[in-house]
Amino acid sequence: MYLIISRRSILRKANYFVPLQEIWKITDRMENRSIVSIADYGKEKIQYLLDMAAEFERQPNRTILQGKVVATLFFEPSTRTRLSFETAANRLGARVIGFTDPKVTSSSKGETLKDTIKMVSNYADVIVMRHRLEGAALYASEVTHVPIINAGDGSNLHPSQTMLDLYSIYKTQGTLENLNIYMVGDLKYGRTVHSLLMSMRPYNPTFHFIAPKELEMPEEYKMYCKKEGIKYVEQTDFTEDTIADADILYMTRVQRERFTDLMEYERVKDAYILRADMLGKCRENMKILHPLPRVNEIEQDVDDSPHAYYFQQAQNGLYAREALICSVLGIEP
Amino acid sequence: MEKDIMKSEEKVTTPRPTGRGKGEGPQALLVAAIENGTVIDHIPTNKVFTIASLLELDKCSDQVTIGNNFESGKMGKKGIIKIANRFFSDSEISRIAVVCPNIRFCLIKDYDVVEKKIASLPDMLTNVVHCANPVCITNNEPMKTVFYVTDKEKGIVKCRYCGKEQQIEHIKLV
Structure with missing residues (x-):
């Protein structure tokens, strides 16, 4: 006979005398703890992960995952995300198995994702996976008892990037509440901006969407903002004046291949490049984020500015991913 | 009656x-x-x-x-x-x-x-329609599709896996 207890019932009974972090610890052990998306996480869960990331930043090298095996299955090429996850696992004492190219696996022989996941589940304690197909991570989490961490599924979700973005914002601003977040560039296809937008929902942000017409924020995300009461402003001008009130300037790359009209690309390609001389009027606390890789959308002269934060942001990815791995394993720093 | x-x-x-x-x-x-x-x-x-x-x-x-x-x-x-x-x-x-x-x-x-x-649209459709998104996992794995009906009046459904909202009259039955 099984005793089935829901997370909600524990919260209801325990909320008054057990710290929320303890509840997350208890309930995470009880159910499939996969992280496919963090878009619907509440403040408590996000704060739990932020605090854990801060703890790992204080001391990144530990042995708390000794004896554990982390599988990194990259069905699609990745450099930063894979290295960051593998470094996180190694720095916590875990062993890492996996592949970086599906051509060398049975996937190339026609093996289904389900079979690959079930096979790897026999060996690993946690699976970090990236896949070109949208929804692959969610499906993988349904076919195995081993927790899955979504390291990107096509253009759908990339929760570990969102987590490091949130951590970078929290660290530089001291809070996630009431911030002016300016998103610049490719807002149509950029999954990082979509995920960030949704995960900021509980914190009363004001978004400014700065993009060319062809790459403007998709209607479904604007509808999401309206439904959730999130304030946003749309603009096409990207100047010193239009970014003066930003707390966070989130830059993305405008890619040539996204344009159906190449004349339009030629017209706008230089309009969304950030130069150091555009930072004269910006707020002191303003930080520039970018998911990387950068091509030319941030001029090299910006790198020396105290507002530039994109390389530290990438470093924060290590701590955020250490937190995510430990969270799904139910292990405390 | x-x-x-x-x-x-x-x-x-x-x-x-x-x-x-x-x-x-x-x-x-x-x-x-x-x-x-x-x-x-x-x-x-x-x-x-x-x-x-x-x-x-x-x-x-x-x-x-x-x-x-x-x-x-x-x-x-x-x-x-x-x-x-x-x-x-x-x-x-x-x-x-x-x-x-x-x-x-x-x-x-x-x-x-x-x-x-x-016959009315239920809240969820399991293995009834295909996802119109070619890069959705459901179109590339031998698995059941799942859709949430988000607007019964307008016939809008959302794929559980890729999250894409679609007009039901534009998608194919399984």
Whole structure:
């Protein structure tokens, strides 16, 4: 006979005398703890992960995952995300198995994702996976008892990037509440901006969407903002004046291949490049984020500015991913 | 009460085989009665043959009656399908609701309507329609599709896996 207890019932009974972090610890052990998306996480869960990331930043090298095996299955090429996850696992004492190219696996022989996941589940304690197909991570989490961490599924979700973005914002601003977040560039296809937008929902942000017409924020995300009461402003001008009130300037790359009209690309390609001389009027606390890789959308002269934060942001990815791995394993720093 | 209403509707189309009832005109014999089975009523005239195809009635060995362009007070004209000795599960009815919501499935037992179901979109569709997104995992793995119906009025569904919202009339049945 099984005793089935829901997370909600524990919260209801325990909320008054057990710290929320303890509840997350208890309930995470009880159910499939996969992280496919963090878009619907509440403040408590996000704060739990932020605090854990801060703890790992204080001391990144530990042995708390000794004896554990982390599988990194990259069905699609990745450099930063894979290295960051593998470094996180190694720095916590875990062993890492996996592949970086599906051509060398049975996937190339026609093996289904389900079979690959079930096979790897026999060996690993946690699976970090990236896949070109949208929804692959969610499906993988349904076919195995081993927790899955979504390291990107096509253009759908990339929760570990969102987590490091949130951590970078929290660290530089001291809070996630009431911030002016300016998103610049490719807002149509950029999954990082979509995920960030949704995960900021509980914190009363004001978004400014700065993009060319062809790459403007998709209607479904604007509808999401309206439904959730999130304030946003749309603009096409990207100047010193239009970014003066930003707390966070989130830059993305405008890619040539996204344009159906190449004349339009030629017209706008230089309009969304950030130069150091555009930072004269910006707020002191303003930080520039970018998911990387950068091509030319941030001029090299910006790198020396105290507002530039994109390389530290990438470093924060290590701590955020250490937190995510430990969270799904139910292990405390 | 519902049974009585259907009985009065059925008088037009499914008279007992014992003979023409009192007051019934020649139109009563347009469609033969069935003893047991299902009457699908209130079908838009342009969907009758689509539904017949979806239900694979061409392979049915029992008595099947397909009628179209009958006069209807509510619809102007309507179609009707009667299938003897066949009853449809809720999942089959959900499948039909995808292409044609609001049609009625009347279960007939011993010439009487014993239950009436209106085909309406459920909150969730499991393995009923394909996702229109070619890079959705459901189109690349041998797995069931799952859609959440986000707007029943407008017929908008959302894929559980890729999260894409789609107009149900633009997507293909499994």
